[in-house]
Amino acid sequence: MPEHPVRLVVGDDLHRNRWTVFFRxxxxxxxxxxxxxxSIAVVFAAIANWFATWIGGTPPAGLHRFMCSYIRYLSHLDxxxxxxxxxxxxxxxxxxxxxxxxxxxxxTVQPRWKTFFRLFLALPAIALSTALGGGGSFSYSTKRNRxxxxxxxxxVTVAVLGWFSSLARGxxxxxxxxxxxxxIGYGAQMLAYLLLVTDRYPNADPAAMLxxxxxxPEHPVRLVGDPHDLGRTRLTVxxxxxxxxxxxxxxxxxxxxxxxxxIANWFATLVGGTPAESxxxxxxxxxxxxxxxxxxxxxxxxxxxxxxxxPGTYPLDLELPGLQPQNRWKTFFRIILFIPAAIVASALGWxxxxxxxxxxxxxxxxxxxxxxxxxxxxxxxxxxAQTYSYLLLITDTYPHASPLEGAPTPQHEFAEAAxx
Numbered sequence: 001m002p003e004h005p006v007r008l009v010v011g012d013d014l015h016r017n018r019w020t021v022f023f024r025x026x027x028x029x030x031x032x033x034x035x036x037x038x039s040i041a042v043v044f045a046a047i048a049n050w051f052a053t054w055i056g057g058t059p060p061a062g063l064h065r066f067m068c069s070y071i072r073y074l075s076h077l078d079x080x081x082x083x084x085x086x087x088x089x090x091x092x093x094x095x096x097x098x099x100x101x102x103x104x105x106x107x108t109v110q111p112r113w114k115t116f117f118r119l120f121l122a123l124p125a126i127a128l129s130t131a132l133g134g135g136g137s138f139s140y141s142t143k144r145n146r147x148x149x150x151x152x153x154x155x156v157t158v159a160v161l162g163w164f165s166s167l168a169r170g171x172x173x174x175x176x177x178x179x180x181x182x183x184i185g186y187g188a189q190m191l192a193y194l195l196l197v198t199d200r201y202p203n204a205d206p207a208a209m210l211x212x213x214x215x216x217p218e219h220p221v222r223l224v225g226d227p228h229d230l231g232r233t234r235l236t237v238x239x240x241x242x243x244x245x246x247x248x249x250x251x252x253x254x255x256x257x258x259x260x261x262x263i264a265n266w267f268a269t270l271v272g273g274t275p276a277e278s279x280x281x282x283x284x285x286x287x288x289x290x291x292x293x294x295x296x297x298x299x300x301x302x303x304x305x306x307x308x309x310x311p312g313t314y315p316l317d318l319e320l321p322g323l324q325p326q327n328r329w330k331t332f333f334r335i336i337l338f339i340p341a342a343i344v345a346s347a348l349g350w351x352x353x354x355x356x357x358x359x360x361x362x363x364x365x366x367x368x369x370x371x372x373x374x375x376x377x378x379x380x381x382x383x384x385a386q387t388y389s390y391l392l393l394i395t396d397t398y399p400h401a402s403p404l405e406g407a408p409t410p411q412h413e414f415a416e417a418a419x420x
Contacts, residue, residue: 003208004203004208005104005198006189006192006197006200008101008181008182008185008209009102009103009212010099010100010212011100012100014172015086016083016171020088021083021167022167024080024163025081028080028081031077034091038070038073039070045066046067049196053115054112058107059197061107064196064197067192067196067197068197069093069094071102071188072094072188073091073092074187074191075101075102075187076098076100076101078155078187081159082133082159082184083172083176083177083180084177087099100184104192104197108198108199110198115199122193125190125194125201127354128351128358132153132182133155133156133180153346153348153349154179154344155180155183157343158177158179160343161173161176161343161344162176162180173401175216175401178216178402181209181210182403185209186202186204189203190202203371204370205371206376206379206404207375208372210404214407215405218406219400220320220397221320221397221399222318222319223317223378223382224318225317229301230369230374232299232302232363233302234363234364236302236304237363237364240297244296247297247307251293254286254289257282258283258286258392261282265279265280265283265392265393269326269328270332273326273328275323275326275393277323280323283393283394285310287392288310289305289307289309290385290388291318291381291384291385292309292314294384298352298359299363299369299374300378301315301316316381320394321394324395327396331393334390334393337390338390338391341383341386341387341391341399344383344401345387351376351377351380352377355374355380358370359374383399383400386399386400
């Protein structure tokens with residue numbers, strides 16, 4: 001896809017000051033007051049900008065600059081609140097002064113019909129941005145119990161888990177930082193569209209959003225398949241929930257057997273240090289089958305899946321590791337260690353649900369899935385598969401929360417590790 005005019009710039013080094021992390025919410029109070037005042041002004045400026053753009057076809061330069069500063073400032077504040085960056089942000093929204101920054105375009109001619117229906121057209125992006133947590137993360141209540149702002153599941157999860165990790169290690173985990181940066185970037189694109197900074201619709205593709213960010217190491221559990229397989233059959237899309245019903249029943253029955261297999265495998269791994277081979281294969285088939293069913297249900301793939309979880313039989317498939325020794329203490333505490341990853345997977349589930357909901361309408365209208373939403377859904381499914389592979393003793397490599405696919409380890413690093 002062509003490059004989006006609203007670009008996320010990530011210059012964060014993952015270092016976090018423990019003192020400022022501990023008191024982050026208190027330190028942010030002046031910003032929370034300021035952002036409320038600025039947001040009130042933006043409401044009136046947005047109305048004036050809408051009329052001016054609808055009549056003249058181009059946003060006035062002064063209002064455009066005002067909106068750009070506001071979007072950048074919200075992104076800086078989000079990054080500070082959600083621990084995606086460390087320095088205290090300025091109050092101006094100036095470009096190039098913060099590790100998490102937003103590049104915004106100059107004012108250009110915009111179609112009047114898009115301008116007229118902008119609020120209506122932006123509703124799906126607003127909903128998805130709210131689930132992810134970008135685009136203004138503060139919230140306050142009035143006596144009428146109304147609230148303003150977002151603070152989506154993914155951003156809150158990043159902040160809570162990152163808070164504990166940063167206090168303990170003085171560093172933000174890269175996976176959580178990348179996930180938080182992605183939510184901020186999408187929120188900035190949503191606001192830029194809503195506030196007429198650009199008429200380009202937000203792009204939910206995580207890889208495009210985080211272009212230029214270093215990828216994490218390759219995880220042993222990863223997705224494989226044709227990334228350009230976007231065709232969807234309208235008839236099966238319309239009846240997708242009904243068609244998937246037999247798979248839901250079979251998946252649940254198989255899960256009961258997997259529960260007993262994993263308990264037996266847990267004892268075998270504690271004693272021998274390696275999972276039992278037959279139980280490993282049995283559990284791998286269930287995890288792979290689960291991915292096939294979810295990919296079909298959430299419109300990430302099109303064909304009706306088989307019932308066996310056989311590798312290489314579905315357009316979106318899962319590559320799982322072979323039998324390997326596992327650390328006994330990680331095995332003993334596996335359920336406890338699994339909890340943070342389960343929280344992240346649950347947070348991503350909101351984005352997955354909304355992506356499927358919007359894709360359903362899009363696929364019915366055009367017979368294809370939107371590139372960005374499909375890739376966001378694939379990210380959520382990949383992390384879910386890594387989480388369950390960790391819980392069910394397929395691997396003791398912890399799931400990585402980064403939306404980016406892992407980079408293969410260079411051969412010279414393999415050699416150095418083997419020599420060590």
